[in-house]
Amino acid sequence: MANEDLLIRKRSAIKAKLTNFCNHVNVLMSCDSLSSLQRIELEGRLRKFDALYDEFDNLQLEIEVLSDKPDEAYGERAKFEERYHAVAAQARSLLISADAGVDGGSVAGSADKSTALVTVVSTRGEKFDARILLDNGSTANFITETLCHKLGLPRRNVNSTISGESYEMAKRRFLSLERRFLRDPSFKERYVAFMEEYERLGHMTENPTSRKPHSGDDIEYFLPHHGVIRESSSTTKLRAVFDASAATTSGVSFNQIQMVGPTIQEDLLSILLRFRQYKYVISGDIARMYRAVAVTPSQRPLQQIIFRTDPKLPLKTYCLNTVTYGTASAPYLATKCLVSLANVATSPTVKSSIERDFYIDDYLSGGNSVSGVVEMVKEVISVLASANFHIRKWQSNSSSILDQVCDSSTVVDCLRLSEDKNASSKTLGLRWVCEADYLAFSISIDDKKQVSKRQILSVISQIFDPLGLVGPCVVEAKIVMQKLWLDKCDWDEQVPESICHFWSNFVNTLPSLNNLRIPRWVVCDNAILHEIHVFTDASERAFGCCVYLR
Structure with missing residues (x-):
């Protein structure tokens, strides 16, 4: 376990390097154009960055072999690969634009207070004038079909081909799996x-024949x-x-x-x-x-x-x-x-x-x-x-x-009645006991020594109660989460003592819901009239309703 902890700390250092490079690329993306010094510096950092993946891959393979929770380890790999390939593609795009002497986003003029005329560059290096709407309150980006076609922009979920090489990535993952087989x-x-x-x-x-080296024409x-x-x-x-979310060398996944x-x-x-x-x-x-x-x-x-x-x-x-x-x-x-x-x-x-x-x-x-x-x-x-x-x-x-x-x-x-039957566990899951014909809950929760905002959110997200039968209990956990946001607590720091004490009591009393028995059938024989009665209430911290069938 100590060896695994050491590897995880080394992996964190690699992830910090990835974050630093992402921040550097983001700064350059905001520039109108790259100077010669910026371009030279980016080329040097990109060369070192290319070697970063191999360093991560070697560490991650060891972690996956040692880990008692391989699914979480594979998830860490997927997150890193997605981020790595995305920022590498951005960096290479910046260098291509700089080599071509292109200013891809400078403002050429403005027509009025709410729009501006800009010059944009297509994937073929062609320049087009386009008018953009200036709205700093917008949370979405839109582009017209005509301009999208002119620029030759790739459109997600439309292009049916995939580029890049994926065999070596899949091979590394399988060799990691084989090491777990040995263990x-x-x-x-x-x-x-x-x-x-x-x-x-x-x-x-x-496949009947041995695999040939990947070429650009292979699908x-x-x-x-x-x-x-x-x-x-x-x-x-x-x-x-x-x-199927694992990225190829081009940064695109299936x-x-x-x-x-x-x-x-x-x-x-x-x-x-x-x-x-x-x-x-x-x-x-x-x-x-x-x-x-x-x-x-x-x-x-x-x-x-x-x-x-x-x-x-x-x-x-x-x-x-x-x-x-x-x-x-x-x-x-x-x-x-x-x-x-x-x-x-x-x-x-x-x-x-x-x-x-x-x-x-x-x-x-x-x-x-x-x-x-x-x-x-x-x-x-x-x-x-x-x-x-x-x-x-x-x-x-x-x-x-x-x-x-x-x-x-x-x-x-x-x-x-779990929504994800492939999930390894559920904190609180709804089930139907068919012979007795009642609904019940199956609760399993670990009382961890360190309580953080991340751990509390993890517990809440695992609660499966689609009918809202235990809503009054679950809302207490959500109120705790609400308070953590208001107090601006970090994800992995120990929560304040008062919240830690409350959460401990909540975790210890939650299994008492295992004794709850709720009849599945809500109507009766020979009913002439059905009435629905709804009660609602609200406070500063939460609101809810309850529906009765009569």
């Missing part, structure tokens, strides 16, 4: 089993990957996570060239509110949902990975053939395919259920009769199976429904 044989066994299943199911294919991208362990999972204890797509499913709150109105309910999730959707072969070179089962073997490259978890477009592509299946359904009830009762791959639906729910679910299963979507992990508050729609091997006794 943790059990982790390696699970990881290799996962990847072998991936290949056996046809979800990835080994390829190699995804780094690492493992996430979820002991609480009833199916996959370990899964590989692919990092995720940056993808369109994310709109949200086409209903929000979780709406689904849960309907879920609480049915007398009989059922839930399940789609097995390997993303991997049930194939990617067109021409796009698969953008989803390549490096892997081997033993360090003695040569490195192999594979293409991922299906939609991949970790890519920006994956949620939209998978959910769009799912929702489109509603058009196949012959029953309006089934059509509505497919369109409205899925949250990503989780299915939560129900009805007011056993026969009605069974009939609907059987057709949902049939429609989804036609597209290779198979529902598993069935839960229901009625054993009769489960007996008729699935076999006992696909049944579990509790549903965790």
Whole structure:
């Protein structure tokens, strides 16, 4: 642990050098033009800066091997790489402009108090006059389509190509992963089993020929990957996570060239509110949902990975053939395919259920009769199976429904309604205990010795309470955070003694919510009239409301 702490301190020194270089580049970016001395100084600093990444990479590899929390270590790498490549690109752009003797942003004149005429330079070195709107209160930048086209500016999520080399970056990350394999044989066994299943199911294919050196005409991208362990999972204890946000040598990642797509499913709150109105309910999730959707072969070179089962073997490259978890477009592509299946359904009830009762791959639906729910679910299963979507992990508050729609091997006794099932932990998570048919909370929180603003925010962000059932408790933590902002506390400094004492009491009493039991079904049989009563209140520190159904 001491060795790891020393490496982390050395890494902090490297990050400080990165910050210093960023500040220097930002100063130069604000200049009308670079003088000869500024250009010479920038060239010298950039040469030293290029070597900084190798220094960081060597340290980071050691940290990733030693770390008990590799996911956090990989996150630190991703942040550094994104910042490093961005500022390096800015510095090179400044040098290109200086070498061309171009003044890319000088004001040529002004037409009136609110606009100015400026000269801007395209990527081809051509100069254009443009009028800009002067508004120091603006929080966004806009450019007309015509000027964007003239300047040849790259547009995010429009250009479908990726430049730069990614193989060496992915190779370094994989060699780091192999060092963890040596340290943790059990982790390696699970990881290799996962990847072998991936290949056996046809979800990835080994490239038949050895890889040639990257050329500028190649369209390829190699995804780094690492493992996430979820002991609480009833199916996959370990899964590989692919990092499509890792930048190539050009500073561009695969995720940056993808369109994310709109949200086409209903929000979780709406689904849960309907879920609480049915007398009989059922839930399940789609097995390997993303991997049930194939990617067109021409796009698969953008989803390549490096892997081997033993360090003695040569490195192999594979293409991922299906939609991949970790890519920006994956949620939209998978959910769009799912929702489109509603058009196949012959029953309006089934059509509505497919369109409205899925949250990503989780299915939560129900009805007011056993026969009605069974009939609907059987057709949902049939429609989804036609597209290779198979529902598993069935839960229901009625054993009769489960007996008729699935076999006992696909049944579990509790549903965790967590928004991110791949998260390693949740401080406070909502769950449904199906046999007793009530909602409860599962709380796990570490009482750390040093309490900082960063740690408090981390705890708050992990609280998952979409229905606001424990809002009066959670708001206390938010009020603490509010006070820390008002007191201008730094992120990593120890909070004042009074707040530290309050936070300690809060952490110690929060697990008492584990005893809370809330009936899932909020209505009753033979109801003639439903009334909604809403109460609200506010103070200087917080406001809230409570809704009762009568």
